[in-house]
Amino acid sequence: MAKVTQLKIEMEQEEDDRWIGEVPTLPGVMAYGQTKAATLAAVQVLALRAMADRLEHNEVVPEELLNLSFIAA
8 A cells, every 4th residue: 555645734814814825845835815725726736736847857756745645734
């Protein structure tokens, strides 16, 4: 059975009511949105794109990141 890595997404509502979300273990993966749901989706998309980019450019990506799930915090 493959090991599943869970990427924690930290969410916070700003003073202007926008939401910001980030994946602390993936530098640069941060997104804003008007709703919590939209922000959560945007962060997940960005995290997947960042990991795909690393794979495409033969950068080191731990094997366990290929089987992952997200946890909204």
